[in-house]
Amino acid sequence: MDLQDKRVIDSRCSRHMTENMSYLTDYEEIDGGYVAFGGNPKGGKITGKGTIKTGNLDFENVYFVRELKFNLFSVSQMCDKKNSVLFNDTECIVLSPNFKLIDESQVLLRVPRKNNMYSVDLKNIVPKGGLTCLFAKATSDESKLWHRRLGHLNFKTINKLVKGNLVRGLPSKLFENDQTYVACQKGKQHRASCKSKTENSISLPLHLLHMDLFGPTFVKILKKKMYYLVVTDDYSRFTWVFFLATKDETSGILKSFITGIENLVDHKVKVIRCDNGTEFKNREMNQFCEMKGILRQFSVARTPQQNGVAERRNRTLIEAARTMLADSKLPTTFWAEAVNTACYVQNRVLVVKPHNKTSYELFHGRTPTLSFMRPFGCPVTILNTIDHLGKFDGKVDEGFFVGYSLNSKAFRVFNSRTRIVEENLHIRFSESSGPDWLFDIDALTRTMNYKPIVVCKQSNGFAGTKASDNAGQAKKETEPVKYYILLPL
Numbered sequence: 001m002d003l004q005d006k007r008v009i010d011s012r013c014s015r016h017m018t019e020n021m022s023y024l025t026d027y028e029e030i031d032g033g034y035v036a037f038g039g040n041p042k043g044g045k046i047t048g049k050g051t052i053k054t055g056n057l058d059f060e061n062v063y064f065v066r067e068l069k070f071n072l073f074s075v076s077q078m079c080d081k082k083n084s085v086l087f088n089d090t091e092c093i094v095l096s097p098n099f100k101l102i103d104e105s106q107v108l109l110r111v112p113r114k115n116n117m118y119s120v121d122l123k124n125i126v127p128k129g130g131l132t133c134l135f136a137k138a139t140s141d142e143s144k145l146w147h148r149r150l151g152h153l154n155f156k157t158i159n160k161l162v163k164g165n166l167v168r169g170l171p172s173k174l175f176e177n178d179q180t181y182v183a184c185q186k187g188k189q190h191r192a193s194c195k196s197k198t199e200n201s202i203s204l205p206l207h208l209l210h211m212d213l214f215g216p217t218f219v220k221i222l223k224k225k226m227y228y229l230v231v232t233d234d235y236s237r238f239t240w241v242f243f244l245a246t247k248d249e250t251s252g253i254l255k256s257f258i259t260g261i262e263n264l265v266d267h268k269v270k271v272i273r274c275d276n277g278t279e280f281k282n283r284e285m286n287q288f289c290e291m292k293g294i295l296r297q298f299s300v301a302r303t304p305q306q307n308g309v310a311e312r313r314n315r316t317l318i319e320a321a322r323t324m325l326a327d328s329k330l331p332t333t334f335w336a337e338a339v340n341t342a343c344y345v346q347n348r349v350l351v352v353k354p355h356n357k358t359s360y361e362l363f364h365g366r367t368p369t370l371s372f373m374r375p376f377g378c379p380v381t382i383l384n385t386i387d388h389l390g391k392f393d394g395k396v397d398e399g400f401f402v403g404y405s406l407n408s409k410a411f412r413v414f415n416s417r418t419r420i421v422e423e424n425l426h427i428r429f430s431e432s433s434g435p436d437w438l439f440d441i442d443a444l445t446r447t448m449n450y451k452p453i454v455v456c457k458q459s460n461g462f463a464g465t466k467a468s469d470n471a472g473q474a475k476k477e478t479e480p481v482k483y484y485i486l487l488p489l
Helices: 075-079 140-149 155-163 182-188 247-265 283-292 304-328 332-349 359-364 441-447 466-478
Strands: 007-010 025-029 034-037 040-053 058-065 071-074 084-087 092-095 126-128 131-133 208-214 227-233 239-244 271-274 295-298 379-383 396-404 411-415 420-424 427-429 453-455 482-484
Touching: 058 075, 071 075, 075 084, 140 155, 208 247, 208 304, 227 247, 227 304, 239 247, 239 304, 239 332, 247 283, 271 304, 283 295, 304 332, 332 359, 332 396, 332 411, 379 411, 379 420, 396 427
Parallel strands: 007 071, 208 271, 271 295
Antiparallel strands: 025 040, 034 040, 040 058, 084 092, 126 131, 208 227, 227 239, 379 396, 379 427, 396 411, 411 420, 453 482
16 A cells, blocks of 8 residues: 555566556557556556656656556666666666766676566576676687687677677677687787886985986087986976986986985985996996995886886977977077976976976975076077177177076076177077077188188080180180088088
8 A cells, every 4th residue: 555656666667657647647548458467468458648757857658557556667668768777775766868887897797678678597697706797608619719710809809799799690608718829929919018106105305216318319519418318306306417428427427416416405315217228237336326225226128118207208308409499490509408498497397296386396395486587599698798898899799598507597698709608697688589590601611711612614515626625615714603611510
């Protein structure tokens, strides 16, 4: 009697049914045949249908059966409207069509729908590892045979074809790989993945330093350097760059850097991560790290992914330097100044995700200032405070901005008159315009003391005839003289 005015949600019921006509709206009489229940194939006559409205969810095509003792809602009919129905130990939940299953591993049993009902076939259920699988388990020989028939397809994809009923002719069984196929390993084996950590376990600066050496480059800088060393702090991602003429300078630079930075920050370097290059694995570095108690971690040969922090920062610096050189139209000989400027800027602007702070703030404990920054390569005028100038001589030299000083409050500029990079504070910037090209070819040849070579074209007359000789002589006199300048590579 308590259930007569309530609705029972039944997964074995093929259609919504009620015995109370007052609940139905948009009612119409139909001859829908009979409903079987209680073992009687003609348990009730379907004489009409209508709609039951509940607000958020409306039940359409609800059959009116006068002989019913309960009001039934069909799960399959609710799923026809793309809804999902969830049963648990306290309630039944009808979900919207937008509901998506987040984790497939939480599915313990899948029961197919047939004839508007969800029926479990107990013959095909095989328990496995605490989970329940709907499909019978294939034998080892059968799994191996179908694996070879399908072109050594992986077993996960084969089972997906079976569960999704995506093909015909494949047995509805669970295929498992119970052995390792040597042929599959020969054809498919690949490098092991190097997954990055989701959370950083380093909580202090200088605890772990990532290092990588780039070079040699095809173009030497003004100071004949061909390599540059990138050192990145794991906690703050603060980066330092050092330029070298040869790889042998690496050990001395690292020893001086580690000693100075430990004194500056009052923290100790504990771990160094680098590759297997001889610049990092040598007697001098071995003795220094042993004396300081520094642990060294080397990446596996030909596996740069294990030193990913340094490799990615190296790539970021090169891309930024290449872009600044292209924008400033300076020659490639200034690549070191561009890399140094890119490192200086990125330390103050790149945000470290876990902390949502810049590298500069994490390492130095204060927010950086950006108001003094200028475009790389922009023209500048440099106040000449060194030479003794006459009353009417110009007070400034022209040049180009190429970076920031790391040891003083000054800018690094290239002086076009002296042809050197100097640090100066008395500078005026012209940010609105850039150079067309750095060098004036006439001024360059004069400073290098090159003399022009005069070359004249010879005539094409035939030798041995006087007429041709006269013609060739006339042609030589009328052709203009061309000048060539020889420059060293």
